[in-house]
Amino acid sequence: MFNNFKWNLIIGLLLSFPDLVQGQDEVTNAFDDLKRQGIVVSEEYCEMRQQASQDALEALIRENPVAGYFCFTEDRMHDIRMTDAIPQRWVERPVALRTKLNGDCRPGEFYTWQVGLFAPYQALSDVSVSFSDWKNEKGGRIPAAAFRCFNLGGIDTKGASFKKQVNVDKGTVQALWIGSDIPTDAIGVYKGTVVIRPAHAQPVKIHCELRVEGPVMTDKGDGEGWRKSRLRWLDSSIGNQPEPTYPYIPVKMDKRSISWLGGTMVLSNTGLPRSISTHYDSSNQLCAQIENALLAKEMTFVIETQQGKEIWKNGTLRITGQSRASVSWKVCSKSSHFEIVCTGNLGFDGLINYKMEVKALNDVKVKDIRLEVPYTSYAAKYMMGLGHKGGFRPDSLINWRWDTTNHQDKIWMGNVNAGLNFCFKDENYVRPLVNIYYALGKLNLPDSWGNSNKGGIDIIPEESGVVLLNAYSGERLMRKGETLHYDFNMLVTPVKPLNLKELAEKHFYHSNSDISAGYIPAALQAGANMINVHHKKDIYPFINYPYYDDAIPDLKQFIAKAHQKELDVRLYYTTRELTVKIPELWALRSLGTEVIHDGPGSETRTLIHRNGPHEWLNKNLKTHFIPAWYNAFKEGKYAGDMDISVITTPDSRWNNYYLEGLDWMIKNLGLDGVYIDDSALDHQTLQRARRIMDADGKRRLIDMHSWNHMNQWAGYANSLHLYLELLPYVDRTWIGEGFGFYNTPDFWLVEMSGIPFGLMSETLDARNVFRGMIYGMLPRLPWSGNPVPLWKLWDDFGMKDARIRGYWDNRCPVKTGNENVLATAYVKDDRALVILANWTDSPQTAHISMDEELLGFKPSFCLLPEVRDVQWKGNISLQKPYEMMGRGGLIILLEK
Structure with a gap:
């Protein structure tokens, strides 16, 4: 021995x-994929790219129709691509057929088609579309209510209907995508009309004939992307039920005390918290006998003028809504100069949304408007945000000022088992872009808190057991009737109990190989029981579109084979970057910047596009886009092919599409969960995703990864901090691409381990077995080592x-x-x-x-x-x- x-x-x-x-x-270093080059199929020979000759175009324009513009129908197979030119096929079409649709579909299908508006004489504004009933010879009917035009509005991510205004600039083309649910008992030829009506212009009537025949489609056509039936997913409200998700319990209210899983909040007369406590032990397990106080005294909203602090007469606290999932309340307060309407909502996961509407009753000079949050010293041991890396809270005064050059609008302070995160905003809040794209989609400076960069946050060192967070906005003149919105979110942490059992039982296999044939044998040999499938794979080729028609049979077969071996399969699936290979690309493009994020187009320069976007994007999208991730296949089914993508707009209807896609994959492919990488998903969308994943009672996992955002490209943000509001619905984090083992233990604890927030994690670049295991973190096989x-x-x-x-x-x-x-x-x-x-x-x-x-x-x-x-x-x-x-x-x- x-x-x-x-x-x-x-x-x-x-x-x-x-x-x-x-x-x-x-x-694995995923950035190595950027070194590969491949071929993107050219659109040069696409029929809808063949521009009308100048002579043919001039002859068309000389027709000068009564309406003052042209309409051209197109089926779903001839996507209208060009906005600055018209295709040759339009000028070759007889006049009588320009406004006639001849289509065919099957019973039960969601049928889609297009109308192209060409405005050569003058701009068109506020275009509307109306429908008649479509009827067949036997009196069968497709009701007008079954039709919709996606360009004119739909259902937002919260389940509310909204309208969009469509304008067509002079000399341009606008595609209108139309869809309809076809009854399952429909048969024969249905005839009807669609009327296109711009404001201040004559309407154009479209005459339609739709032949319906064949077997009934039980999935509305969703299983075949080429049908573009999935466009209806844009208007889905799936997962919006007011019910808690696992492991949460219903919210309870007793007088002014509101409780949820692991937390209790008592409201004051102002509607703000008088106290907040968590009920977790130091290992973040629930314990009803424990009360970890976050607030040393009640939170206060202060308005100060030259005469001093305003004295408030508070109205009655009214409960405005209550369900198993949330509680809402409202308090109106008045002073001699102001009226404040405080509305709050607390959800079952401990996220609290506040809206403070401040109205001036007369012209008044304001010295300051601020929120004072008196943390207990226990609940202010650690912090992250405001440009500070996660770890111990500095003992010195922190003085931070608003500057949207940086992606900083959040501050978390807490202990391992008691914390509070704030995000400050106003009514004009727009979710910014993340990762290297922040500069192309920055935070909006809130008029209230930001106040032309006069506002900021002070964190005042401990005094008498209190650490004060003072969110101020500074001096301003408010005119009579002027209203400011001092909105903020609070998330109480931990968001749920630690689940060491699940961490120990679930072993990931996560390879970056193009070829999937070896995944199952390698996973089984290693003792893994879950396989993460990244994009850029022969069974999943293109980013964030796993239901690509050509790959679906291969992916379905892979998942079935894995299940036979008792292996779960989870896919890379998020919203942020979207492949241009999707069949709905041009339909989404017709929505303007609603789904495809606005940007400099061919002039864009990013960390991975130093010389500009891929030439395919420059030729075909040209303007109003941001180039995103790209990679090429070195081997396998798609060898030599190249995937390129664009950035999507956060909080758009694409979230609804994403959720329907998730549901479709669970039901049709047997999907066992998803892997989320730096995401544009918001709290409510991931809550909806959790409901979808739990609907049949099976436990499906979400793990979340993030790059290191503490740099100039990402706006000096804290990686984990960006996604705190998503963590109630995440099962495991994988934070730390670019985080080394050399970071301090307090940084490991706060920004890497997930423990203060109720999650466990894995190591990535910080490859040190002993340091990782201090927090229960192992490498991920084989991406970041051998566990x-x-x-x-x-x-x-x-x-x-x-x-x-x-x-x-x-x-x-x-x-x-x-x-x-x-x-x-x-x-x-x-x-x-x-x-x-x-x-x-x-x-x-x-x-x-x-x-x-x-x-x-x-x-x-x-x-x-x-x-x-x-x-x-x-x-x-x-x-x-x-x-x-x-x-x-x-x-x-x-x-x-």
């Missing part, structure tokens, strides 16, 4: 070669039934006597797995001591378990000092 000195030396030598020890040569030996260790130990006792928990039974060496214990009945990690580059000595009462047993058996490529098996004495090499650590098994 080796003596301690020799054992320490060997362990130290191993840990000094991290590439060897942890297989870092196997780690297989650690999976075996966890399984042999019984990690799924253990309790985590981290160094941040006063119940941690292990001490090292060295502040540079941290310890976490995983305790299971009469066994414990203890992790030590040296957080320096130099050797450190640990004087290991155990608190047997906290441990729950007296250890009589103590060893270093063998973990392949990490440490060898050996004995260890807890009575002697132990030396660890820089960046090293120990895994110790204790038994009674």
Whole structure:
């Protein structure tokens, strides 16, 4: 048996070669995909790209129709692509057929088609579309109410109907996409009319004949993208039910006290919180007897003039809505100069939305309008936001000013089991772009809080047990009747209990290989039970469109085969970047910037488009777009092909489409969950997604990844902070692309581990086994390393039934006597797995001591378990000092 000195030396030598020890040569770098080039199918020979000759165009314009513009019908197979020219096929079409539709579809289908408006003489404004009933010879009817024009409005992400105004500039073409639910009992030829009517112009009547025949379509055509039936998904309200999702419970209200899973808030007379408490222990497990106070005293909204602070006469607090999912309330308050209407809403996940509507009753000079949030010192130990990396809250005054050059409008302060996040906004809030695209879609400076950059946030160091967050807006003159909206969101953290059991049981396999044939064998051999399928795969070729017609059979077969081997399959699926390969591209383009985000087009320069967009985008989209991710296939079914994408608009109807697509994949492909990468999804959309995923009672997982946003391209934002409002519906985080192992323990805890927010995580670029395991973080196979030996260790130990006792928990039974060496214990009945990690580059000595009462047993058996490529098996004495090499650590098994 080796003596301690020799054992320490060997362990130290191993840990000094991290590439060897942890297989870092196997780690994936997705940016390498950008080095590949391939072919994007040219549209040069597309019939709808063949421009009318100048002579033919001039001859058409000389017709000068009574209406003052032209209408051309097109079926769904001839997408109108050009807005600055008309296709040759239009000028060749007889006049009588320009405004006639001849279509065919099947019973039960959602049928789509187009009308192209060409305005060569003058601009058209406020175009409307009306429909007649369509009837067949036997009196069968497709009612007018079954038709819709997607360009004129629809259903937003909250389930509310909205209208859009369509204008057509002089000399341009506007496509109007129309769709209709065809009854399942429809048969024969249906005839009807559609009237196009711009304001201040003559209407044009479109005569339509639709032949309906064949077998009934039970899925409305959603299974075949070429039909473009999925356009109806844009107007879906799926998942909008007012019910809590797992693991949440219904919201309860007793007088002014509102409770939800893990939290309680008591309202004051103003409608703002008097107190907020969480009910989690230091391992973020629910405990009804625990009350962690977030507020030292009630929150206050202050208006100060030259005469001093306004004195308020508060009205009655009224409950304006209550369901199992939320509670809403309202308070009206008055002073001599102002009226405030405070409305609030608390959801079952602990997200609280406030709207403070401030109205001036006369002309008044304002010295300041501010929100004062008195945190307890306990709930202000850590912070992130306002340009500060996550970790310990600085002891000095923090003075931050609004500047939308930076993606900063949020501040979180808290402890591991009690925190509060704020996001400040007004009625003009628009969700900004994330990642390297922030500069192309920045925050709107809120008129209220920002006040022409006079506003800001001070965080005042602790005094008498209080840490004050002061969100102020500064001096201004308000005119009589002027109204300002001081809106903000608060999220109480943790959002849910930690689920170590799920982390220990669910093992991901996540490869970047183009070829999927090896995924299932590799996953099975490694002991994984879930496969994440990225885009750029032979079964899923194009980004964020997994239901691509050509790939669906392959993807369906892959998932079925995986299920036979008891493997779950989850897909990369989010909203932010969207492939141009989608069949609905030109329909979405006809919606203006509603779905495809506005941008500089061919003039765009980004971190990955230093020389501008791909030539295909420049030729075919030309303007009003932002180029996004691209990659090419090196091998497999799509070898030589290239995927290019554009940025989508946050909070658009594309979210509805996304959710219907999720539902379709669950029901038709057997999807087991999704992997979300830097996303434009909002809180409500992911809540809806959670309902969809849980609808049949099966547990499906969402894991979320983010790049390092603390840089000039991303607006110096905190990666995890961007998505805090999504975390109630996320099962695991994977934060840290660009985060190194060298970061401080408090940064690991706050920005990487997910623990203060109720989630567990995995390591990415921060590849250090010991530091990761302090927080329950393992590498992801094979993307960021090899966790297989650690999976075996966890399984042999019984990690799924253990309790985590981290160094941040006063119940941690292990001490090292060295502040540079941290310890976490995983305790299971009469066994414990203890992790030590040296957080320096130099050797450190640990004087290991155990608190047997906290441990729950007296250890009589103590060893270093063998973990392949990490440490060898050996004995260890807890009575002697132990030396660890820089960046090293120990895994110790204790038994009674």
